[in-house]
Amino acid sequence: MTEIIDGKAVASQLREDLQDAIETLADAGARPGLATVLMGEDPASQTYVNMKQRDCEEVGIDGIHVEIDGDAPAEELYDAIADLNADDDVHGYIVQSPVPDHVDYRDVIDRVDPAKDVDGFHPENVGRLVAGDARFRPCTPHGVQKLLESVDVDLEGADVTIVGRSDIVGKPLANLLIQKADDGNATVTVCHSRTEKLVEKTRRADIVVAAAGVPELVDGSMVGEGAVVIDVGVNRVEADTEKGYELVGDVEFESAKAKASAITPVPGGVGPMTRAMLLYNTVKAASLQENVDVDLP
Numbered sequence: 160m161t162e163i164i165d166g167k168a169v170a171s172q173l174r175e176d177l178q179d180a181i182e183t184l185a186d187a188g189a190r191p192g193l194a195t196v197l198m199g200e201d202p203a204s205q206t207y208v209n210m211k212q213r214d215c216e217e218v219g220i221d222g223i224h225v226e227i228d229g230d231a232p233a234e235e236l237y238d239a240i241a242d243l244n245a246d247d248d249v250h251g252y253i254v255q256s257p258v259p260d261h262v263d264y265r266d267v268i269d270r271v272d273p274a275k276d277v278d279g280f281h282p283e284n285v286g287r288l289v290a291g292d293a294r295f296r297p298c299t300p301h302g303v304q305k306l307l308e309s310v311d312v313d314l315e316g317a318d319v320t321i322v323g324r325s326d327i328v329g330k331p332l333a334n335l336l337i338q339k340a341d342d343g344n345a346t347v348t349v350c351h352s353r354t355e356k357l358v359e360k361t362r363r364a365d366i367v368v369a370a371a372g373v374p375e376l377v378d379g380s381m382v383g384e385g386a387v388v389i390d391v392g393v394n395r396v397e398a399d400t401e402k403g404y405e406l407v408g409d410v411e412f413e414s415a416k417a418k419a420s421a422i423t424p425v426p427g428g429v430g431p432m433t434r435a436m437l438l439y440n441t442v443k444a445a446s447l448q449e450n451v452d453v454d455l456p
C-alpha cells in the first residue's frame with residue numbers, strides 16, 4: 160500500500176508544536192510579528208498573502224500587510240522595505256513574488272534585513288545555508304525535509320533526484336539534503352530543463368522531488384519501485400470547474416502512486432508545509448532578535 164503523505168496533518172502538528180515557543184515569546188513581551196508586502200494585483204499572490212495573514216492570526220503571530228500599487232516606482236517598495244527593517248515589532252517579512260516587471264526582484268531581496276528575511280532568499284542567508292549554518296531555511300525545501308521526516312525515510316546514503324534548479328526550491332533543497340546532518344547525508348542529483356536522460360535519473364532515485372512547474376511531468380514510468388515521491392508543483396490548468404481551472408502538480412499522481420511507497424498529493428502535500436515553515440521562521444526570527452530562547456520543533 161502506498162502511503163499518501165498528508166501535508167495538511169504534518170503542517171497542523173507543526174503549528175501546534177510552535178505554540179509553546181509563541182507563548183514563551185509573548186510572555187516575554189515579544190509577540191512575533193510577520194509582515195507581508197504585495198506590490199501589484201496578481202490574483203494568485205493576493206490569495207497567498209491572505210493565507211499567510213490568516214495563518215498568523217490562527218497561531219498568535221501579529222500579521223501586518225503592506226500593499227503597493229503595481230504602477231508605483233520601485234522606490235516606493237524600497238521605502239516600505241526600509242520601514243519594515245526599522246520596525247522593531249516586525250521580526251520577519253516577505254515580499255511576495257512576482258513583483259511587477261519594472262522592479263528587479265534581486266534588488267528587492269538585497270534590501271531586506273537578513274535577520275528579518277524569513278523567506279531565506281537574501282544572499283547572506285543563501286551563503287549561510289550553503290556553508291551548513293542556515294539561519295532561515297527557505298520554507299518550501301524545509302517543508303519537504305519535514306515531510307520526509309514524517310515518513311521516516313532513511314536519508315543517509317539515499318539517492319535523491321530533484322527535478323528543478325530554482326533558487327527557491329531545487330537549489331536550496333539540494334544544499335540542505337547534502338549537509339552532514341540527520342536530515343541530510345543524501346546523494347543528490349539536480350535536474351533541469353537542459354538535463355538529458357531525465358528518466359534514467361528519476362527512475363534510479365530512492366526519493367524523487369518534482370519542482371519543475373510542468374504539469375504531470377513525472378509519471379509512473381519515471382519512478383522506481385518503492386520510491387518516495389514529493390510533488391512540489393502547483394500548476395493552474397484550464398478545466399471545466401467554477402473557477403475555470405484546477406491545480407495540478409508536477410507528478411501524474413495515479414501512475415506514480417502505483418510505483419511509489421509514499422507520495423504527496425496536490426493540493427494537500429507540500430503547500431501547507433510551505434505555509435507552516437514561514438511561521439516557524441518567523442518564530443525563530445523573533446527568538447533571535449529578542450534574545451528569548453525557545454524550543455523549535
Ligand code: NAD
Nearest residue numbers: 299323324325328351352370371372391392393429430433
Ligand atoms: P521555476 O520556474 O523557477 O523553476 C523550474 C525549474 O524546473 C527550472 O530550474 C527548470 O530548469 C526546471 N525544468 C523546467 N522544465 C523542465 C523539464 N521539462 N525537465 C526538467 N527540468 C525542468 O519554478 P519554482 O519556483 O521552483 O517552482 C516549481 C513548481 O513548484 C511550480 O509549479 C511552483 O508553482 C511550485 N511551487 C510550489 C510551492 C509550494 O509551496 N507548494 C512553492 C514554490 C513553488
